[in-house]
Amino acid sequence: MTSDDTAAPKSPERGGLFALFRRRKDSAESAAPLQPTPEPAPEARVASLADGVADSGLATPAVVVEKPAPIAAPAQGEEPARRGLFRRALARTGAGLGNLLLGRKAIDAELYEELETSLLMADVGVETASAVIAELTARVKRRNLGDAQALRGELRALLLELLEPCQQPLVIDRQTPFVMLVVGVNGVGKTTTIGKLAHRLQSEGRTLMLAAGDTFRAAAVEQLQAWGERNRVPVVSQGTGADSASVIFDAIQSAQARQLDVVIADTAGRLHTKDNLMAELTKVRRVMAKLDPDAPHETLLVLDAGTGQNAVVQMRQFSAAVAVTGIALTKLDGTAKGGVIFALCREFGVPIRYVGLGEGIDDLQPFDAELFVDALLATSDNVG
Ligand SMILES: Nc1nc2c(ncn2[C@@H]2O[C@H](COP(=O)(O)OP(=O)(O)OP(=O)(O)O)[C@@H](O)[C@H]2O)c(=O)[nH]1
Numbered sequence: 001m002t003s004d005d006t007a008a009p010k011s012p013e014r015g016g017l018f019a020l021f022r023r024r025k026d027s028a029e030s031a032a033p034l035q036p037t038p039e040p041a042p043e044a045r046v047a048s049l050a051d052g053v054a055d056s057g058l059a060t061p062a063v064v065v066e067k068p069a070p071i072a073a074p075a076q077g078e079e080p081a082r083r084g085l086f087r088r089a090l091a092r093t094g095a096g097l098g099n100l101l102l103g104r105k106a107i108d109a110e111l112y113e114e115l116e117t118s119l120l121m122a123d124v125g126v127e128t129a130s131a132v133i134a135e136l137t138a139r140v141k142r143r144n145l146g147d148a149q150a151l152r153g154e155l156r157a158l159l160l161e162l163l164e165p166c167q168q169p170l171v172i173d174r175q176t177p178f179v180m181l182v183v184g185v186n187g188v189g190k191t192t193t194i195g196k197l198a199h200r201l202q203s204e205g206r207t208l209m210l211a212a213g214d215t216f217r218a219a220a221v222e223q224l225q226a227w228g229e230r231n232r233v234p235v236v237s238q239g240t241g242a243d244s245a246s247v248i249f250d251a252i253q254s255a256q257a258r259q260l261d262v263v264i265a266d267t268a269g270r271l272h273t274k275d276n277l278m279a280e281l282t283k284v285r286r287v288m289a290k291l292d293p294d295a296p297h298e299t300l301l302v303l304d305a306g307t308g309q310n311a312v313v314q315m316r317q318f319s320a321a322v323a324v325t326g327i328a329l330t331k332l333d334g335t336a337k338g339g340v341i342f343a344l345c346r347e348f349g350v351p352i353r354y355v356g357l358g359e360g361i362d363d364l365q366p367f368d369a370e371l372f373v374d375a376l377l378a379t380s381d382n383v384g
């Protein structure tokens with residue numbers, strides 16, 4: 001660790017190109033697994049949940065009363081599996097970068113140029129790409145590095161330094177319950193991310209409730225209910241056209257009464273230009289605060305990596321409306337634009353909680369800077 005370690009993300013001054021080149025505070029601490037909390041037998045818990053929701057006068061939630069199937073504990077050899085998952089998902093983004101240095105010996109102007117082009121092709125963004133190249137050139141000179149392999153090592157270190165400050169896993173530090181508000185533009189993967197996250201948190205021993213706060217789009221409630229059934233997690237809903245804040249309020253109230261660990265609230269996809277929907281988010285926050293002044297404890301902005309630099313714009317716009325405390329960057333598997341993560345991290349310093357590496361239920365992974373950078377720099381031969 002270095003002496004300038006910082007715990008909280010800070011927005012760097014624009015133009016201070018490497019202001020974010022700080023090491024994260026304590027990687028060991030942030031990587032610590034969440035401790036499961038004691039909980040009643042699953043049947044009893046689910047049954048009482050159903051009663052509680054019915055008492056509150058809400059529509060019947062998607063509660064399945066069969067005994068939940070046990071979810072496998074993390075298998076041995078999980079690390080290589082995660083490495084493989086990151087590599088496969090980032091094969092397209094890393095296609096140019098990974099192979100660029102193969103068979104190269106000399107470090108010359110052409111190499112730097114090709115490197116910058118590859119970074120731009122990966123949608124790292126113009127500012128970030130030129131900052132990386134400038135810093136790389138300076139380091140190579142300063143350290144007197146003579147061949148392309150040494151440069152590769154330096155590039156890896158540099159990319160890691162850029163991303164590490166944003167590797168701050170979600171820590172669920174309260175059970176009152178912990179409330180997550182999930183926001184983002186249309187179709188970025190909010191509801192799917194909630195479904196995957198519910199599965200993940202449940203496998204860590206958390207008790208959950210989902211709130212169908214997308215009362216705007218037809219079939220949005222059913223989509224969340226389907227995830228609820230799949231995970232055997234109750235979903236509080238009132239149907240399309242209902243007041244989103246009221247649905248979320250009911251879910252938190254019910255979860256408080258049942259002493260559940262986590263409430264995850266879905267919301268409708270919205271563009272910043274939709275003033276009424278943006279105002280709705282403010283209302284949701286205000287209404288939540290009546291039950292818990294600190295809620296939401298996490299406002300997770302879901303961004304689609306496939307939109308590339310547009311994700312930076314979305315982050316800026318949502319931050320102006322709500323205090324975004326974390327990002328889930330989805331669909332990295334289907335795009336060559338995953339390099340936008342560097343721009344997001346460098347410009348906002350906001351924690352990147354999760355990355356979406358596929359459509360499967362286990363494809364939402366906690367963000368890991370090292371796995372990410374190694375996957376980017378992997379050669380096509382190594383992807384498998
Ligand atoms: N390949 C891939 N597909 C994903 C990922 N995350 C979500 N998707 C897909 O993206 C599509 C949209 O996902 P939704 O969860 O409905 O997105 P949303 O943001 O809730 O959409 P709205 O509610 O309409 O705003 C679905 O087909 C998902 O399967 C991912 O990480 N990888």
Ligand SMILES: [Mg+2]
Nearest residue numbers: 190191214220
């Ligand atoms: Mg949705």
